[in-house]
Amino acid sequence: MNRSLRPLAATTIIFIIAYGLSVAQFPNMFSTRVLGNFLTDNAFLGITAVGMTFVIISGGIDLSVGAVIGFTGVLVAVLVSWFSVHPLIAFAIALVVASAFGALMGCAIHFLQVPSFIVTLAGMFLARGAASVLTQDSIPVNHEFYSFISTLYIKLDGGGRISFIGGLMLLVFVIGAILAHRTKFGSYVYALGGNATSASLMGVPVARTTILVYTLSSFLAGLAGVVFSLYTSAGYPLAAVGVELDAIGAVVIGGTLLTGGYGFIFGSFVGVMLQGLVQTYIIFDGSLSSWWTKIVIGMLLFLFIVLQRVIFSSSAPKLKHVRKLKHE
Amino acid sequence: MADTSYTLQARGICKYFGEHTALQDIDFALRPGEVHALLGENGAGKSTLIKILTGAYHPDAGEVLLEDRPVSFRDPLHAQAHGIGTVYQEVNLLPNRSVAENLFLGRQPTRFGMVDKRRIEREATELLARYGLDDIDPRAELGAYSVAVQQIVAIARAVELSGKVLILDEPTASLDRNEVEKLFEVIADLKARGLAIVFITHFLDQVFAIADRVTILRNGRLIGTEPLTEMSRTDVVRMMLGKDISFSGGTSAVGEREVGELLVSFRGTGRTGSLQPFSLDIHKGEVIGVAGLLGSGRTEMARIMFGIDPADSGEIRLNGTPVSIQSASDAIAHGFGFCPEDRKADGIIGDLSVRENIVIALQGKLGWFRALNRDDQLEIAGRFAEMLDIRAASPDMPIKLLSGGNQQKVILARWLATDPGFLILDEPTRGIDVGAHAEIVRTINRLRDDGMALVVISSELDEVVAYSSRIVVMRDRELVAELRGENINPSVIVQAIANQSDEAIAS
Numbered sequence: 001m002n003r004s005l006r007p008l009a010a011t012t013i014i015f016i017i018a019y020g021l022s023v024a025q026f027p028n029m030f031s032t033r034v035l036g037n038f039l040t041d042n043a044f045l046g047i048t049a050v051g052m053t054f055v056i057i058s059g060g061i062d063l064s065v066g067a068v069i070g071f072t073g074v075l076v077a078v079l080v081s082w083f084s085v086h087p088l089i090a091f092a093i094a095l096v097v098a099s100a101f102g103a104l105m106g107c108a109i110h111f112l113q114v115p116s117f118i119v120t121l122a123g124m125f126l127a128r129g130a131a132s133v134l135t136q137d138s139i140p141v142n143h144e145f146y147s148f149i150s151t152l153y154i155k156l157d158g159g160g161r162i163s164f165i166g167g168l169m170l171l172v173f174v175i176g177a178i179l180a181h182r183t184k185f186g187s188y189v190y191a192l193g194g195n196a197t198s199a200s201l202m203g204v205p206v207a208r209t210t211i212l213v214y215t216l217s218s219f220l221a222g223l224a225g226v227v228f229s230l231y232t233s234a235g236y237p238l239a240a241v242g243v244e245l246d247a248i249g250a251v252v253i254g255g256t257l258l259t260g261g262y263g264f265i266f267g268s269f270v271g272v273m274l275q276g277l278v279q280t281y282i283i284f285d286g287s288l289s290s291w292w293t294k295i296v297i298g299m300l301l302f303l304f305i306v307l308q309r310v311i312f313s314s315s316a317p318k319l320k321h322v323r324k325l326k327h328e
Numbered sequence: 329m330a331d332t333s334y335t336l337q338a339r340g341i342c343k344y345f346g347e348h349t350a351l352q353d354i355d356f357a358l359r360p361g362e363v364h365a366l367l368g369e370n371g372a373g374k375s376t377l378i379k380i381l382t383g384a385y386h387p388d389a390g391e392v393l394l395e396d397r398p399v400s401f402r403d404p405l406h407a408q409a410h411g412i413g414t415v416y417q418e419v420n421l422l423p424n425r426s427v428a429e430n431l432f433l434g435r436q437p438t439r440f441g442m443v444d445k446r447r448i449e450r451e452a453t454e455l456l457a458r459y460g461l462d463d464i465d466p467r468a469e470l471g472a473y474s475v476a477v478q479q480i481v482a483i484a485r486a487v488e489l490s491g492k493v494l495i496l497d498e499p500t501a502s503l504d505r506n507e508v509e510k511l512f513e514v515i516a517d518l519k520a521r522g523l524a525i526v527f528i529t530h531f532l533d534q535v536f537a538i539a540d541r542v543t544i545l546r547n548g549r550l551i552g553t554e555p556l557t558e559m560s561r562t563d564v565v566r567m568m569l570g571k572d573i574s575f576s577g578g579t580s581a582v583g584e585r586e587v588g589e590l591l592v593s594f595r596g597t598g599r600t601g602s603l604q605p606f607s608l609d610i611h612k613g614e615v616i617g618v619a620g621l622l623g624s625g626r627t628e629m630a631r632i633m634f635g636i637d638p639a640d641s642g643e644i645r646l647n648g649t650p651v652s653i654q655s656a657s658d659a660i661a662h663g664f665g666f667c668p669e670d671r672k673a674d675g676i677i678g679d680l681s682v683r684e685n686i687v688i689a690l691q692g693k694l695g696w697f698r699a700l701n702r703d704d705q706l707e708i709a710g711r712f713a714e715m716l717d718i719r720a721a722s723p724d725m726p727i728k729l730l731s732g733g734n735q736q737k738v739i740l741a742r743w744l745a746t747d748p749g750f751l752i753l754d755e756p757t758r759g760i761d762v763g764a765h766a767e768i769v770r771t772i773n774r775l776r777d778d779g780m781a782l783v784v785i786s787s788e789l790d791e792v793v794a795y796s797s798r799i800v801v802m803r804d805r806e807l808v809a810e811l812r813g814e815n816i817n818p819s820v821i822v823q824a825i826a827n828q829s830d831e832a833i834a835s
Contacts, residue, residue, distance in 0.1 A: 182442045187429055194422035201420050202485075203405055203434035261424035 006311050007255030007304060008267040014300075015274050022277065026284045032160025038276040039166030044069060044224040044231065045246055045275070046169040049254075049268040050176040051220035052247040057180070058213045059193040059260030060116035064105065064123035065221035066243035068098050070236070071131040072225025077139040077235025087145040095222045101127065102218025106211035116214075124244070131237035138236040146233055165227045172220065177265040189213060193260025249297050250275055253304050274300065334396070335360045335524035336381065336412065336493050341390035343376055350376045354390070354550045356543055358493060358524040363515060365539035365556070366528045367568055369622050369787045370669075371758060372545040374528055378495055381526075382414050383407040394492070413486025417498040419478040421485070423471030428452035430470050431485050459484050459514055476507035480514055487518060494518060495526040500534055501623070512538050530623040531804075532561055532826070544568055561826035568621065569789050569822060587797060588612030591781045592750050594633070596642030603628040605642050606807035608800060610750065610781045615772060617796030618785040619821050625805035626785045627669055630754045633783065634666040635659040660693055662750075665743030669754040669785070671732070675739045678728035682720045683709040685727045685738050690745045712741035717767050733764020740771065751775065754785045769795060789818040801825055 023030040039046075048065050055062045072094040079090035101123065108119045152164040162170075180186040188209040191199035200206045224243075229235055250271030256263025278296045282288045336358040343351040351373045358364050368374045379385040381392060383401025391398050394410060401407040404414065421430045428448045429436075436443045452466035459480050470478060479499050486494055496515070500508045515538060519525060527539055535542060536556060544551040544567040551567045591612050598605030603625045610616055620626045631637045635653040643650050646662055653659050659666070668674035677685055686709045687700055694700070700708070709723045716737040720730055727738055736756060743751055753772070757765045772795050776782060786792045792799060799816050801809040801824040809824040 178442070182445075184436055184438065184443060187425070187433060187436065187443065190425055191422050191433060194424035195420075198420040198422055199433075201404055202422070202430075203408075261422075 005255075005264075007308055008264050008270070010307060011253055011255055011267060011270045011274065011304070015270050015277065018274070019277055022281050022284070026281075029280065029284060032156040032158040034160070034280060036156060036160035036162055036166065038273055038280065039169060040163045040231070041279070042272050042276045043163075043165040043169040044228040044240070045243060045250065046269065046272045047172045047220050047224040047227060048243060048247045049250045049272050050172050050265060051217035052244075053176070053251050053254070053256055053263055053265055053268045054180065054189055054213050055116070055217045056248070056251050056256050056258060057193045057260060057263045058189045058210070059196065060109065060210075060213070061120065061248070062105075062116065062214065062217045062221075063120040063244050064101075064127055065217060065224070065247060066240045066245075067124045067127035067131070068101065068218055068221035069225040069228055069240035069243055070238065071127040071134075072098055072222045073229045073232075073239050074131045074134050074139065074235040074237050076226060076229045077141050078134050080141050080143055081139050087141075087143055091226050094226060095219060098222025098225070099215050099219040102215040102221075103211055105218070106214030109214065110207050110210040120214075128237070135235075135237060138234050140234045141229060142233070146230060149230055165230055168223075168227060172223070173265060173269050180265050185209065185212065190261060193262075195261075246275065246297075249301050253297075253300050255304070255308075257308055258305075333359055335394070337393040337396075338377070338381060338387075339391050339393070341377065341380055341387045341392075343373075343380060343385060344388050349548050351380070351387075351548050354545070354548075356381075356550075356553070358526060359541075360524050361519055361522045362540045363519055363525045363527050363538050365535040365542040366526055366545070367530070367535065367542055367564065368545035369568060370755075371547070372568075373548040374545055375497070376548075377545065378414070378497060378526070378528070381407070381493075382412055382495065408486070408490050411490045411492030412495065413490030413493065414495040414497065415479065415482045415486050415499055417501045419475065419482045421470055421478060421482055423469065423478075425470060426467050427456070427464055427470050427473070427481055428466035430481055431455060431466075431488070435489075455484055455488065456481075459517075460510065474507070476503050476510060479503070479511060483514060483518075487523065491523070493524045493526070495528075497528045498530070499527075500529055500531060508534065530621055532564060532621070535564070536561070562823055565621070565822050565826040569787060569818075569825075587614045588779055591647065593645045593648075594642065595645070597632060597639045597644060598641045599628070599632050599637055599639050600641075602637060602805065603632060604806040606800075607642075608807070608810075610783065612749075612781050613776055613779045614797045615776045615782045615784055615795050617792035617799040617816075618783060618802060619787075619789065619792055619799055620802030620825060622787070624802040624825075625807075626802050627754055628805065629802065629807070630666065630668075630752045630783065630785060633659075633752055634664055636666075657692075660689065660746065663746075663748050665689070665746060665748035665751040667736070667739045667743060667751075667753045667756055669758070671735055671739065676727050676735050679726055681724045682713070682718065682727050682730070682738055683723040686712055686741045686745055689742045693746050708745055709741075712744060715744075716741055716771060731761065731764070733760035733767075736760055736768065737764065740768065744775075748780070750781045750783075752783045752785075755787070756784065757786065757788060757791060789821055793818055793821075803827060 048069065052062060052065065075094045075097065076087070076090045079085040079093065080087050105119050105123045108114055109116045149164050153161040154167065155161050180189065188204045191202065191204045192206065192209055196206065228240060251268045252258055253274060254264065254267025254269070254271035256267060275293070275297060278293050282290055282292055334357045338354060338356040341351050341354040354377060356377065366374050376385065380387050382404045383406050384404050393399065399410065401410065431452050432448050437447050438444055449466045456462065456464050456466065461477060461480055464473065464477065470481065483494065499511060503511065515525060529535060539556055541553060541555050542559065542564065543553040544564070546568065588611050591610055593609045595607050596605040606629065608616065618626050618629065628637070632639045635655045635658050638654045644653055645651065651662055653662065683705050687705045690708070691700055706723060712718070713720065713723065718737045718741065719734050727735055730738065740756070756768050769791060772782060772784060776795070784792065784795070793816055796816060799811040799821060800807050801811065801821060803825060811820060811824065
């Protein structure tokens with residue numbers, strides 16, 4: 001098997017085993033209802049993780065996404081509740097602002113040659129601060145469009161439902177996977193993460209790709225903010241604190257190498273679902289503190305970093321020596 | 329020959345970096361269907377010339393002509409689009425992506441906006457077959473294949489994209505014999521197709537095996553361009569190493585001098601894949617000069633002696649007792665010192681002061697708990713600054729602001745401060761000005777007279793001859809000759825390096 005597929009396979013197997021064990025203990029967990037809720041409850045995290053996967057594959061990191069989610073949520077709430085803007089227009093404005101913000105960070109990273117860690121850390125403070133400047137309080141959103149959205153769902157056998165936002169997340173994953181694995185842009189992102197110098201010598205438009213990667217990440221964080229707003233029907237400047245770290249965790253657990261160049265969009269999906277599974281298990285158990293989610297995620301992350309280390313250092317080049325090289 | 333028969337031409341190229349002249353008035357011409365070797369030691373200007381030809385640097389004077397039209401490339405990508413492809417020793421491809429993607433990245437055919445993977449894989453298979461790689465899976469990760477395969481993939485990519493000139497920058501440095509042969513077949517094919525090929529290497533055998541003509545650079549100057557059919561190996565080595573090897577009184581003045589007692593002795597010391605086992609006795613008050621071309625194993629020998637790459641065979645004796653040197657700290661504990669070849673990368677710590685750079689090895693030797701206070705440090709730094717004539721405005725000045733010669737003296741001072749019994753200097757005089765050069769040579773002489781044992785690696789033959797008590801010659805990662813007495817003269821060394829006159833090197 002291709003070695004970059006191994007961490008993904010490992011994650012998937014761990015998810016299946018963990019889910020099986022949970023079902024053995026709480027048979028009710030095996031239902032479309034629970035699965036549907038997995039999607040709905042983690043929709044904003046999943047959408048964010050898709051953007052983060054692109055960033056990490058390109059060899060960077062984006063710490064601003066949680067703050068961008070918070071900012072977009074507040075912006076949408078302010079526009080809808082205070083200025084009576086139609087939610088769809090508010091969404092469009094929020095997404096444009098978020099994308100522009102990402103493009104700016106991408107420019108700073110590429111043209112000023114500042115590490116993405118620093119630029120997006122600054123971006124995180126900026127976005128979080130801007131959200132708090134708009135309002136300090138939680139602003140509820142009461143609009144018939146929000147109620148309408150919540151009536152959109154696909155019913156599944158067994159009483160479960162795929163909500164609009166759950167479905168949106170699945171769609172984002174599918175589009176993300178096509179973008180990463182089937183387009184020139186996707187191959188440029190992997191090229192950047194593999195070796196930026198080689199990539200530029202091979203004709204990869206490094207500036208454009210870098211800027212687009214951060215624009216995409218912020219756009220998806222903005223979309224996650226919209227989803228979060230639909231999910232909670234409110235905008236709060238301190239919402240989604242730390243989501244950037246959850247997203248990074250999901251991406252790494254999903255088999256993407258933190259140093260860039262290797263990874264799969266689908267892996268991040270499994271990573272998000274694994275986090276959702278742990279949360280659901282804790283809810284079913286009822287006696288465990290919700291902080292156990294963090295502990296389990298911490299252990300999984302550590303396990304996967306070790307696993308990647310082993311896979312990528314032991315089976316590094318020279319697996320296949322070519323017999324043909326001998327003189328014929 | 330008429331100008332029209334050249335694919336690529338450079339005329340009167342000059343390139344300066346600040347005060348330093350990297351290239352001075354270089355002419356270089358490349359014919360279609362020839363393999364043109366470009367030779368020179370480190371710092372001769374090979375890579376600067378290549379960077380100018382490929383647009384990575386812009387010449388300060390002179391012009392580049394491609395098929396008789398003056399060209400000025402913005403960057404290597406631009407040069408590539410105009411027909412000049414380059415393949416480097418460290419393959420500049422993406423080991424994390426498939427072979428097919430590496431061949432087509434940047435120009436993938438698409439269908440409905442999607443990359444047409446099937447077509448890329450089919451075309452990659454056909455392309456690879458033309459380069460004799462018909463059992464490569466184009467879908468496999470490039471990093472899974474050997475460097476040789478990666479090289480050929482890189483060549484295939486460069487030729488597909490460019491197709492007029494192919495520059496191979498030390499392509500064979502990490503290949504074994506079979507792989508080199510395979511690569512040469514590919515090169516011969518491309519030559520038959522009319523490509524002009526520049527071949528940079530430091531393996532003379534390979535130059536004579538594949539190249540038609542050779543251009544030799546030395547210290548940024550053009551020494552000559554000659555057809556190889558009219559050259560012997562000795563001629564080539566002589567052009568690379570000597571400005572003019574008709575030396576007057578070449579024999580060493582120190583060769584016959586009495587030496588002290590035996591200090592360090594290497595017996596069958598070697599390291600698999602790096603250096604053949606060698607034996608060498610070094611006495612107190614003796615300078616062993618190490619001569620050989622770049623890549624002959626000179627630096628490897630120094631690294632083994634100092635434990636950076638520990639030996640895996642043979643034994644090392646110090647004052648007659650076997651010692652184990654598994655790391656640089658072992659070596660330091662036994663009183664060894666080592667000034668490495670690449671001052672900037674391995675020697676100086678640029679942001680620290682001259683004083684700190686001098687005392688750092690001594691402090692390392694003393695350990696954590698016997699810190700040198702500032703006064704001690706200043707005293708030591710002052711003493712060595714005076715002894716070696718280090719020109720720094722203040723001992724607290726960052727070392728990176730000093731000239732190359734003064735930096736080299738600081739590194740020398742760093743090791744002298746540890747009071748070593750045995751000092752290894754790798755190219756101590758490369759890239760430094762004449763005054764500092766003389767000071768370093770004077771210091772080497774003084775240290776020898778004071779009874780220190782030294783090993784000095786240098787490609788400056790006149791210099792090695794001047795201070796060495798004995799000279800060992802390295803070739804193909806092996807110690808091939810030990811010269812003493814009247815054999816310490818440049819022409820014998822050149823012959824030993826070129827391996828041409830066996831009776832002359834029998835010592």
